[in-house]
Amino acid sequence: MILRKPAGAPALPAAALLEALDEPACLAGLDGAIVAANAPWREALGPARRLPAEWNLYLAFNRARDEGRAEVAAPMDERRATIATAGERLFLVRLQAPPPAPVAIDGPGLDPLSGASPFGIALIVGEDPFGGAVAAVNPALKAMAGEGPCPRLEDVIDARSLEEARAQHAAGKAGPYEATLAAAPERAVHLHLAAAGGRALVYVQDVTEQKQMASRLAQRNRMESVGQLAGGVAHDFNNLLSAIRLRTDELLLRHALGDPSYDSLAEIRETVGRAADVVRQLLTFSRKATLQREVLDLGAALTDTAVLLRR
16 A cells, blocks of 8 residues: 655555565655555554654664665564665565564473473574574573563573574584573573474573582692692702701801801701791691691791891
């Protein structure tokens, strides 16, 4: 049905084809005025003669002219509108079919036992298991989606990690695919996919706690390795200190009190003793020595380190 022809616009042979389209469709001018529309369009939007202003038509029309096609969010039934050029001053606007409403448990392909599953389950309809419409979800997946609806998997999974999972799937990786939740980016999940006949079941398993446990175990293993290394270094260093102490004691026997070298040798001996204390601490850290509590004489400790403090 042709409504009107804008001034300066060419003839509209494409308007007759609108009625052959199943989805709501119309022809619109640059100013957003509807030139022609089919019956499904009139049923969806009524007798309005202009496109909705909230569609941001200026940017959509420019993108359609530059790229040949543009999409905008339509304000009804969570649909999206596709805009394509249909002439110098005309655009073909089509409303996509609304996604099927997700159900809690008993959707097609999900049995009632899925409601008790500890991990999320989604039934995806379409050739793309990562971008198709969600036909059914279980309560666990709805909880992962947060407060918002989940008509698509990208409403549950972070968009970047979902793209990485799609790329890995396209490359032939069987999975599971690592991802994060859109509502809680700190939560890590694994995606398991089973697709057949244009339908797919996606299992979303929260593995945050398992990853945290693995990280703590790896940290513990690193600390044990550091402890073993410290123990080995301490033993080798202790052997060197023993040799230095023996040589220092021998030199102290040759240079009695009052000798110009006596004070320096005594200082070396005290430094060796402090180094031996450090070795004992390393052995304690590596659990190769028994830790015993004792009362610390702070004055004596400061006296022992007075030479280093003065320096």
